Amino acid sequence: MKVAGFAGYSGAGKTTLVEAVIAELRARGLRVSVVKHAHHRFDIDQPGKDSWRHRQAGAFEVLVVSDQRLALMREFERPGAPDIHAMLAELDAGVDWVLVEGFKHGDLPKIEVWRAPAAGEAERPLRCTEDAGVLALATDEPGRLPAAVPVPLLDLNQPRAVTDWLIGQGARFEYRSPE
Missing domain, CATH: 3.40.50.300 (P-loop containing nucleotide triphosphate hydrolases)
Known part of the structure; x- marks a missing residue:
């Protein structure tokens, strides 16, 4: 590539x-x-949605999959570049x-x-x-x-x-x- x-x-x-x-x-x-x-704190997830709720509950990673796309959200344990x-x-x-x-x-x-x-x-x-x-x-x-x-x-x-x-x-x- x-x-x-x-x-x-x-x-x-x-x-x-x-x-x-x-x-x-x-x-x-x-x-x-x-x-x-992104230079700022951002979120692609919507408050109240299941994946958002899983992250709020403390999940390190949330993988959302449908028949058309995949999205992986991962929380960094410590801020850093x-x-x-x-x-x-x-x-x-x-x-x-x-x-x-x-x-x-x-x-x-x-x-x-x-x-x-x-x-x-x-x-x-x-x-x-x-x-x-x-x-x-x-x-x-x-x-x-x-x-x-x-x-x-x-x-x-x-x-x-x-x-x-x-x-x-x-x-x-x-x-x-x-x-």
């Missing part, structure tokens, strides 16, 4: 780009999985691509997604100038970049071209577990 990270500041357009790239890859007959890093490689190990190894949104400090090859800050917002430095894992930068305003970019520039508003670039660079995204 190939793994491509998408990293950038909140509001830069990562989710919109990842969503469009998923559709492009699927249209080409490829199987795609996604790992999304999740390991992206452990998360990838949880996925079906038979997928063609895994798109990882977030985990910007992870050691995966990635595309940086950059948008200029709005008036009054703090500057947004580039990661690609210091992170060798950034293989390209997707932006909609190359003229407002705060520094020279040492990687290819991709048009944030052209997900088909971003997908073409990913597929063309596929060998660089081939996943090898660090173990």
